[in-house]
Amino acid sequence: MSNLPNLLIVVADGEHARFLRLAANNALHCECAFDSTAAHKQSSDLGTDHPGASMHTGSTAHHALNPQHDPKDLEKLKFAGFVAQRINAAAADEGFGRLILVAPPHILAAVYAELDTRSKAFTLNTLAKDLTKVPDHELWPHVKTWVPRVHRFVNTPAAAR
Known part of the structure; x- marks a missing residue:
């Protein structure tokens, strides 16, 4: 049982x-939670609310420029x-010895890319x-496959294994 605190499960999105x-x-308990300060803002609140414009030489027409990146995505x-x-x-800080990371594909890739080698x-x-x-108590079926076997069957009768 002493290895239970060594498992950290991170559930995230953007x-x-x-x-x-x-x-x-085998119950999952939230140790801490974080929310983005820009989570509920519109893209227009995070940056300019309209694309820029360009003018061609010798012409009076203006053409809108599409933004390169959506501020909310950034x-x-x-x-x-x-x-x-x-x-x-x-x-x-040796706060965990094993990690399970759960996130939508694009956020998972971004988080994993920023993780250090350790x-x-x-x-x-x-x-x-x-x-x-998904509430904490309903996450178990999604992650139990990767939890080491010794922890999956805590308090489970031997016949059920």
């Missing part, structure tokens, strides 16, 4: 993140970097799925 731990009864990527920093800090080495598995709205 706006919310939860760090979960496994209890002795904020989501910044939040993914913040989540990765928190995971890296926990790894450096955090990546502790990663048991990743799940490319958005489970941020």
Whole structure:
């Protein structure tokens, strides 16, 4: 049982993140949660609300320029970097020995890209799925496959194994 706190399960998207731990009864408990400061803002509130314009030489016509990146998407990527920093800090403090990372595919890729080698080495598995709205007590079926066998069958009769 002493290894249970060594497992960290991170469930995130571009706006919310939860760090979960496994209890002795296989229940998942939220250790801490983070929300993006820009989570509920519109793209227009994060940057300019209309594209720029250009003018061609010798013409009076103006042509709108499409923005290169949506400000809200950039904020989501910044939040993914913040989540990765928190995971890296926990790894450096020996706050976990195993990691399961759950996030939508584009956020999962962004978080994983920002993890340092130590955090990546502790990663048991990743799940490319958005489970941020799933309550803690309903996450177990999604992650139990990767939880080490000794922890999956805590308090389970031997006949049920």
